[in-house]
Each structure stands twice: as structure tokens, then as C-alpha cells.
Amino acid sequence: MFPTILIIDDEPMILQSLSGLLSDEGFEVLTATNGYEGLKLIETESPDLVLLDIWMPGIDGIETLKEIKKSNPFIQVIIITGHGNVETAVRATKLGAFDMIEKPLSIDKVIVDISNALNFRRLEEENRYLRKKTIEKHAIDGHSPAISELKQQIAVVAPTGSWVLITGENGAGKELVARNIHQFSPRAEQPLIDINCAAIPDERLESELFGHEKGAVPWSENRKRGRFEMADRGTLLLDEICDMSLSTQAKLLRVLQEQKFQRVGGGRTIRINVRVIAATNRxxxxxxxxxxxREDLYYRLNEIPITVPALRNRREDIPVLAKVFLAKRAGQYGGPAKQFTAEALEMLGAYSWPGNVRELKNLINRLVLMIDRDSIGVDDIPAPCNPGAGGGEPEPIVEKLLSAADLNGARAAFEAEFIRRRLAEHGNDPEKAARVMGMSPEDLLRKLGASGGDSAHHRR
Incomplete structure (x- = not known):
């Protein structure tokens, strides 16, 4: 299907010559002799591009351009003028014109401009599609009062440019909230750069944030841009901000206040324009x-506080989330999506979900892989979600400690329960839980196995 071009000009010779030339080039051509007629054709025919004369009786080209962009902002408009001047060109560009061509017209110039404008329109459409898919990918699913309130907060905060401090338990969806704030902000076309402050050794964190010059750090021979530079004009997510040392906090505070810094080992001042979102589970x-x-850093970051609700405080969303996760897995592996029975969903709703949405997602991913049937029932759900499967919710820790025969037994019981809870908080991911506890995943699983826990249950 060939692109459709609308020519709006009050000179019959221009309409006739341009129509013939563009038709020969393979375009579908519409013509209008004034702005009113042109706007009606745009409403009924939806052309891909408009060639618009600037000087016409009735409403002139500038007023017509305003009306076009008001109701059809994605139609490309090229201005034609015999009285071109810098002021007119600047005004037309500010109103959304793609370019301006002066009379007498050069057909080569006209064809090149049309080709460039149509290519630009195609890129805009692709970007809109990709952005729509990104928003869908990072959608916050659920309709509970807690999630409805969270979505409302995001809708209000996102366009403002204010800095945000997101709090909530591990696995509740803090990063998802940050991505939604970015996607619905004026910075959406710019990058969202994230850094997990807990995952980077403190001696390297400053370099990761601000970058370093060649030879300035022992672990790298090359110059490196930091996350602040990468996020310029976009958004920087400082995840697990409470895991940052006090010395790095002091340096961070200064950069946040001044919006400028120097790379490690560098002397050049780099100025930035960054929206900061911080997150913590503490x-x-x-x-x-x-x-x-630092209290002063807290007040600097906490312009807008947002708390992400735990899954146990939005249990009515569990069926919605389960359906979404099942559908995503079906899309990855092909075939129809599996379904939970009503009894299985009721059991999932009764569980406390210490690992929150991440734990639910991990469980569903595992069940999709392990269960061959299309329907997932109660008997398919493992402990601790299923108390009848064994290894369910533990007895109260105080009772367990006091029932131990000796101090070593009490210590072992406490250690096992501590590990179990940290695992649950981190979605039953031994690597993440071990990192928080300062041990290796192998040691974690070995200790849990030695204490009688189901270590195999926690393997991913």
C-alpha cells in the first residue's frame, strides 16, 4: 500500500504539477485549495503526510498546522512557502512541522523531504509500539485496594519529576514500581539505569556510580562511565540504598545536591540532569x-515516599497474578496456559508468602515445568505453601528453641529457622539469601540439610 500525501495549496498550478509528479513516484495524492478543505480531508482520509502552503486565504498555513497537530499529532507536515524567513521556519518547527521548502519547488528536494518525513514517521510508530510493549511487560497486575492505591500514586508522581523513595519487602515489586514511574514520566524516552548497592563491594561502588579514569582503580585498566553519566536526562534507580557505606553516602549526597561530579581519578567536572529513585527493604x-x-541523605531522597504492599496484604490479587504468570510461561514454551483448580488457588491465598510476588512467580515457574497436566491441583503444590505436603509452616520458633535438649540443639534450631526465613524472603533463591547472610549458597544448603530442612526444595 502506497503512502497517501495531501497537498494543501491555493495555487492550482502547484496542485496540478505536484500531484502529477508525486503520482508518478507511486504516491496516492489528495488535494485541497484551503485549510478548511484540507482539515476535512485529514479527518476522513487520514493521509500519511501533508504538504502545506504557508500563505493561503482563510486560515493560513500556521493556523492549519496547529489544527492538524492538535487532532493528528503523528501526521508529518512539510511547509511550502514562497516567503520563507527564519522566524516563520522556527515557528513552524516549534508547532511540529517536519521541514520547510521554499518556492520555486525543487522536485528532488520535495522527494527527499517526503522520504525523510515518512521514515521518521515509521520510526516514531516503531518507538510507540516498543514503548507500549515495555509498559505491558512491566504492568503492575492486580485490582486489590492496596494495588489500586499504589497505581494511583504512580500516576500522580510519575509526571512530576520528583525524587521517590520506594520501601517494601523483598520480592514485593519495588523495581517494577520504579520502572512504571520512569515509563510514565517525561523522561521515558531516556534510559532507566539501575544499580544494586548491596551487590557491589563498597570499594567498587563509588567507581560504579561515578565512573573512573584509565588506571585510577586496580581492578580495571580502562576508563569507565559511571551509572550517573549513563542516566543523564533519564532516571537512576538506587536499589538497596541502605546497604551503602556512610562514606559513599556522603559522596552521593554531595552529587545529588550539586548534580555534578568527577570520575574517580579525574579532574573534569561532569554535569548531569538525573531523576533519582531509591529503594530499600529495610x-x-x-x-x-x-x-x-545519613539523615540528610534520607530527607534528600524522600521527596515522595511510596510503600509497596506485601503479597499477604493483597491476597485477592493472587488469582490474577497466577493467571498472568501461567500465561507468560505458556508464551515461552508454547501451547495453552495451565490453570489452577479453585481449591489450589484457595490454598495459595491462605499462604503467608514471605517472599512475596517473587516467591509466587518462582513457584509457578517450577510447577509449569514439573506438572504435565493442564490443571494444577492441591496435591501438586509443595510445602510450605501446602501444609499437608510435609515440611509446612514451622512451629513457633520460641517453642522450638525451648524444646531443644541443650544449647547446641537450640542454636541449630535457630540457625535452621533463620536460614529458612531468609530463603523465603528472597523467593527461595539460595544465591540471593546467601549473599545477604554473608555465606556461600553451598554452605547455606548444607546447613539447612544438616538441620533436617528440605534443602532440595529450595534449589532453583
Whole structure:
């Protein structure tokens, strides 16, 4: 299907000559002798591009351009003028014109401009499609009052440019909230750069944030841009901000206040324009009381606080989330999506989900792989979600400790329960849980196995 071009010009000779030339080039051509007629044709025919004369009786080209962009912002418009001047060109460009061509017209110039404008329109359509897919991918699923309130907060905060501090338990969806804020902000076309402050050794964190010059650090021979530079004009997500040392916090605070910094080992000042979103699973005010987090940095980051609800506080969303995760897995592996029975969904809704949405997703991914049937029932659900499967919810830790025969037994019971809970908090991911506890995943599983826990259950 050939692109359709609308020519709006009050000179019959221009309409006739341009129509013939563009038709010979393979375009579908529409013509209008004034702005009113042109706007009606745009409404009924939806052309791909408009060639618009600037000087016409009635409403002139500038006013016509305004009306076109008001109701059809994605139609490309090229201005034609015999009285071109810089002021007119600037005004037309600000109103959304792709380019301006002066009379007498050069057909080569006209064809090149039309080709460029149509290519630009195609790229815009591709970008809109990709952005739509990105928004769908990172959608926050659920209709509970807690999630509805969260979505409303995001809708209000995202366009403002304010800095945001997101709190919530591990696995609740803090990163997803950050991505939604970015996607619905004026910075959506720019990058969202994230850094997990807990995953990077403190001696390297400054370099990761601000970059370094060649030879300035022992672990790299090359110059490196930091996350702040990468996020310029976009958004920087500082995840697990409470795991940052006090010395790095002090340097971060200065950069946040001044919006400028120098790379490690560098002398050049780099200015940035970055929106900052910070996230933590800790009680940040308690960390301030303990002396682990700077109060001034907290107030700098906490322009808008958002708390992500735990899954146990939005249990009515579990069927929705389960359906979404099952459908995504079906899309990855092909074939129809599996379904939970009503009884199985009721059991999932009764579980406390200490690992939150991440734990639910991990469980569903495993069930899709392990269960051959299209329907997943109660008997398919493992412990601890299924108390009847063995290894269910543990007895209260105090009772377990006091029932131990000796101090070593109590210590072992506490260690096993501590490991089990950390695993659950991190979606039953031994690598993440072990990193938080300062041990290797192998040691974690070995200790859990030695204590009588189902270590195999926690393997991914």
C-alpha cells in the first residue's frame, strides 16, 4: 500500500504539477485549495503526510498546522512557502512541522523531504509500539485496594519529576514500581539505569556510580562511565540504598545536591540532569537511629515516599497474578496456559508468602515445568505453601528453641529457622539469601540439610 500525501495549496498550478509528479513516484495524492478543505480531508482520509502552503486565504498555513497537530499529532507536515524567513521556519518547527521548502519547488528536494518525513514517521510508530510493549511487560497486575492505591500514586508522581523513595519487602515489586514511574514520566524516552548497592563491594561502588579514569582503580585498566553519566536526562534507580557505606553516602549526597561530579581519578567536572529513585527493604528510619544511614541523605531522597504492599496484604490479587504468570510461561514454551483448580488457588491465598510476588512467580515457574497436566491441583503444590505436603509452616520458633535438649540443639534450631526465613524472603533463591547472610549458597544448603530442612526444595 502506497503512502497517501495531501497537498494543501491555493495555487492550482502547484496542485496540478505536484500531484502529477508525486503520482508518478507511486504516491496516492489528495488535494485541497484551503485549510478548511484540507482539515476535512485529514479527518476522513487520514493521509500519511501533508504538504502545506504557508500563505493561503482563510486560515493560513500556521493556523492549519496547529489544527492538524492538535487532532493528528503523528501526521508529518512539510511547509511550502514562497516567503520563507527564519522566524516563520522556527515557528513552524516549534508547532511540529517536519521541514520547510521554499518556492520555486525543487522536485528532488520535495522527494527527499517526503522520504525523510515518512521514515521518521515509521520510526516514531516503531518507538510507540516498543514503548507500549515495555509498559505491558512491566504492568503492575492486580485490582486489590492496596494495588489500586499504589497505581494511583504512580500516576500522580510519575509526571512530576520528583525524587521517590520506594520501601517494601523483598520480592514485593519495588523495581517494577520504579520502572512504571520512569515509563510514565517525561523522561521515558531516556534510559532507566539501575544499580544494586548491596551487590557491589563498597570499594567498587563509588567507581560504579561515578565512573573512573584509565588506571585510577586496580581492578580495571580502562576508563569507565559511571551509572550517573549513563542516566543523564533519564532516571537512576538506587536499589538497596541502605546497604551503602556512610562514606559513599556522603559522596552521593554531595552529587545529588550539586548534580555534578568527577570520575574517580579525574579532574573534569561532569554535569548531569538525573531523576533519582531509591529503594530499600529495610526500615530506613530505624537505620538512621542505629547510625547506619545519613539523615540528610534520607530527607534528600524522600521527596515522595511510596510503600509497596506485601503479597499477604493483597491476597485477592493472587488469582490474577497466577493467571498472568501461567500465561507468560505458556508464551515461552508454547501451547495453552495451565490453570489452577479453585481449591489450589484457595490454598495459595491462605499462604503467608514471605517472599512475596517473587516467591509466587518462582513457584509457578517450577510447577509449569514439573506438572504435565493442564490443571494444577492441591496435591501438586509443595510445602510450605501446602501444609499437608510435609515440611509446612514451622512451629513457633520460641517453642522450638525451648524444646531443644541443650544449647547446641537450640542454636541449630535457630540457625535452621533463620536460614529458612531468609530463603523465603528472597523467593527461595539460595544465591540471593546467601549473599545477604554473608555465606556461600553451598554452605547455606548444607546447613539447612544438616538441620533436617528440605534443602532440595529450595534449589532453583
Amino acid at each position: 526500615d530506613i528510619e530505624a537505620e538512621i537511629e542505629k547510625g547506619n544511614f
